[in-house]
Amino acid sequence: MVHSDSKQLIQSYIIQSQEDEIKRISLELHEGVGQNLYSILTGLQLVETGLNQPHLINYLREMTQLIEKTIQEIRLLSVELHPPALTTLGLLPAIKSYIKLYTSTFGVLVDLESIGEEKQLSEQNRVAVFRVCQEALTNIAKHADTSNVKMSLIWKENELKIMIVDFGGGFAADGIEINPFSLGIAAMKERMLLTGGHCVISSKIGEGTSVEISLPL
Incomplete structure (x- = not known):
């Protein structure tokens, strides 16, 4: 039987390995394929x-x-895979960058607010929170049947709270079968647990869905 601490370390290692690979692919798309296409473009012109x-x-x-x-499509894909701002500027600029891409891709408007003074997070925690927000927003675009989302980042002295609320159709949480949607929700919760945080998802049919993320600072 694998000890819970060992299991958590293994899960953390797997997620970090995936993120390293995503970052590599993102850079290759932007600096490799994208640059080559740009050279061809200038040659044709x-x-x-x-x-x-x-x-x-x-x-x-x-x-x-x-x-x-x-x-343009490669640039957008590169940002979606791993926003450069996530490494260089921090969580909030990366979320803003992603929301621009998200709205242009799905047509869903995100009303974003940040309350309090932004704190520096470790890269592992920045990535975890960003991926959970990304998964939540993607789920909204695919399943919520709404064009408006409210997203709030609340920076406290010892905690970051993020609320993502849509105004869509909602779902019966107890009735979700095993599918990519439910697995995505499980992954969101697992990512936050690995950071010492939590992800709570509430939904009611006809009343929309809320995702609450909390992370100790």
């Missing part, structure tokens, strides 16, 4: 200036637009 045949100019413009669109 240079060729376009030297062409005189209208049908070739139109073709090049179509290719240029496609590459520009692909570069």
Whole structure:
């Protein structure tokens, strides 16, 4: 039988390994594939200036637009995988960066407020809280059937509290079957437990869902 402390260390190691891999893929998308596409784009634009045949100019413009669109999609994917701000600037700027992407992708508006003075978190805790918020927002976009979300970060002396409230259809918490949605909820709770924090999810049919995250500072 695995001791609970050993089990927690193993779970923490697995999550950290996953995050390291996500960060690597994010950097490769942005600095590798994205940069290569940008070089191709500038090359095509240079060729376009030297062409005189209208049908070739139109073709090049179509290719240029496609590459520009692909570069934008890669940038958005890179931010979604691992916002650079999460490492360099902290949790709040990373959440703001993600919300911009989230709204442009799903059309769900997030009313974000931060109360109190932002505190520095360890990278492990920043990642854990960010992933839980990301999972909560993704669940709202996919399941809540709403276009408005209220998100509050409350910084206290010894605790960070985050409330995420949607105004959607809600769900019967006791009736969730084993599926990616319920597994996502379990992962949210597990991540916070590994940081010494908690994640409490409340929902009622017709009244929406609230996610409350707490983390000792």
